[in-house]
Amino acid sequence: MTVQTAAIAGPKAAAPGRWYQRFTPAERVLHVLMMLSFIGLALSGLPLLFAERPWAVTLARLLGGFHSAGVIHRISAAIMIGMFVTHLLLVIRRAFINRDLLTIVWGPDSMVPQLQDVIDFYRHFRWFLGLGPRPTFDRWTYWEKFDYWAVFWGMAIIGCSGLLLWFPFFFGQFLPGWVFNIAGLVHGEEALLAVGFIFTIHFFNTHLRPDKFPMDTVVFTGRISEHELKSERAVAYERLVASGALGAKEAPPPTRGSQLFGWIVGGTALTLGIVVIVLIVYSVLVQ
Numbered sequence: 001m002t003v004q005t006a007a008i009a010g011p012k013a014a015a016p017g018r019w020y021q022r023f024t025p026a027e028r029v030l031h032v033l034m035m036l037s038f039i040g041l042a043l044s045g046l047p048l049l050f051a052e053r054p055w056a057v058t059l060a061r062l063l064g065g066f067h068s069a070g071v072i073h074r075i076s077a078a079i080m081i082g083m084f085v086t087h088l089l090l091v092i093r094r095a096f097i098n099r100d101l102l103t104i105v106w107g108p109d110s111m112v113p114q115l116q117d118v119i120d121f122y123r124h125f126r127w128f129l130g131l132g133p134r135p136t137f138d139r140w141t142y143w144e145k146f147d148y149w150a151v152f153w154g155m156a157i158i159g160c161s162g163l164l165l166w167f168p169f170f171f172g173q174f175l176p177g178w179v180f181n182i183a184g185l186v187h188g189e190e191a192l193l194a195v196g197f198i199f200t201i202h203f204f205n206t207h208l209r210p211d212k213f214p215m216d217t218v219v220f221t222g223r224i225s226e227h228e229l230k231s232e233r234a235v236a237y238e239r240l241v242a243s244g245a246l247g248a249k250e251a252p253p254p255t256r257g258s259q260l261f262g263w264i265v266g267g268t269a270l271t272l273g274i275v276v277i278v279l280i281v282y283s284v285l286v287q
Contacts, residue, residue, distance in 0.1 A: 220262030
């Protein structure tokens with residue numbers, strides 16, 4: 001049973017065969033925290049952006065009122081800031097303590113965009129148009145790197161502007177008032193952009209494209225099947241085989257519990273994301 005078949009069938013036991021580790025436990029935990037905090041921020045923040053809409057008032061009431069929504073927003077923000085700082089500390093430790101700076105900024109394990117990503121994008125676009133074969137990728141695809149840096153940039157912008165709005169009396173001691181007006185505008189617009197991107201582009205690339213529909217649980221289980229590694233990331237597979245490093249990445253198949261967790265948490269996030277996008281589009285188009 002292939003990964004695609006497993007996705008359609010639901011959270012059944014993992015297919016027999018070899019499995020390999022794609023995400024470490026720390027990466028999986030950080031992703032879950034980011035996902036949960038992002039949803040909390042989106043659901044509690046949107047009622048403020050669309051406060052004149054009846055659905056926004058209803059959503060605020062479901063959260064316990066606008067005051068409770070503000071509390072949820074701040075708790076979610078604290079979790080996301082903690083996750084972001086933890087990620088930075090892990091990168092710094094890997095770069096300078098583990099002396100792995102080169103692989104962080106260059107090579108197949110790097111999230112830094114490189115010339116090969118431009119080539120992969122070109123080949124992928126040609127395949128979309130039926131002008132060439134479907135390309136295969138290395139450990140990270142060009143759209144995964146785009147997702148990473150979009151989130152990284154968004155966290156920095158939304159986080160800094162949010163802190164200004166959260167602690168206006170502190171920052172007001174040494175910043176002019178007009179900065180807070182800009183912070184309010186930037187925070188709302190950048191947050192709306194982030195919600196739109198995550199709940200459409202990211203969700204489609206990760207879960208809703210045909211070979212992943214309706215759910216890809218790899219970020220929850222941390223495991224990728226040999227079939228998927230060969231078919232989608234053949235460049236990575238061949239590189240690991242040639243270097244003799246493939247065996248070190250072999251891991252037990254994902255447990256039924258981890259798959260079920262991915263389906264429940266990921267499915268809930270996907271459903272809420274689609275509902276939020278529908279509400280945003282409705283609010284923008286219907287005056």
